[in-house]
Amino acid sequence: MDAFDNDDDYVFLGGMNATVEACKGEMPVSVMGDSSDPSNLKLRTLAEEGKFIYRSRVLNPKWMEGLKKHGYRGVQEITNLVEFSFGWDSTSDIMEDWMYQSVTDKFVLNDENREWIEENNPDALRQITSRLLEAVERGMWDADDDTVEALKSIFLDNESSLERINDH
DSSP states (O other), X not given: OOTTSOSHHIIIIIHHHHHHHHHHXXXXXXXXXXXXXXXXXXXXXXXXXXXXXXXXXXXOHHHHHHHHTTHHHHHHHHHHHHHHHHHHHXXXXXXXXXXXXXXXXXXXXXXXXXXXXXXXXXXXXXXXXXXXXXXXXXTSXXXXXXXXXXXXXXXXXXXXXXXXXXXX
């Protein structure tokens, strides 16, 4: 388990970070412990931990391969990742543009992965693209114009698809 596996971490620690920032005017230093190897304990800042998780898990092709074996539930893990990443960024400002871009490139702009997501849970694609566009709108992600337009187009195509499904 890591900080992007559930919402408890960003709800509680992230909530405290947001509260301190609101009251004090600056983000506190937050750290996460890594005891995956008990003989080599590590302490990382929250921002370092986020980058570590993205590089070691999210961008790891084996993680995506594993998710595909689980269909709908695998898609839900991607939806959760995007939601939890957004939550961490909202509360603790730890997401960098490359992190949002990598999620977009890997799961939304990659035709094969996007089709797998839409096939297994069409509403998940709406949730993912909506949250990514919200990150742009809120100024959390400085995405380039082509990426924003691609996300909007995929969102609208998905909305049309969902409407057809719901009409039957």
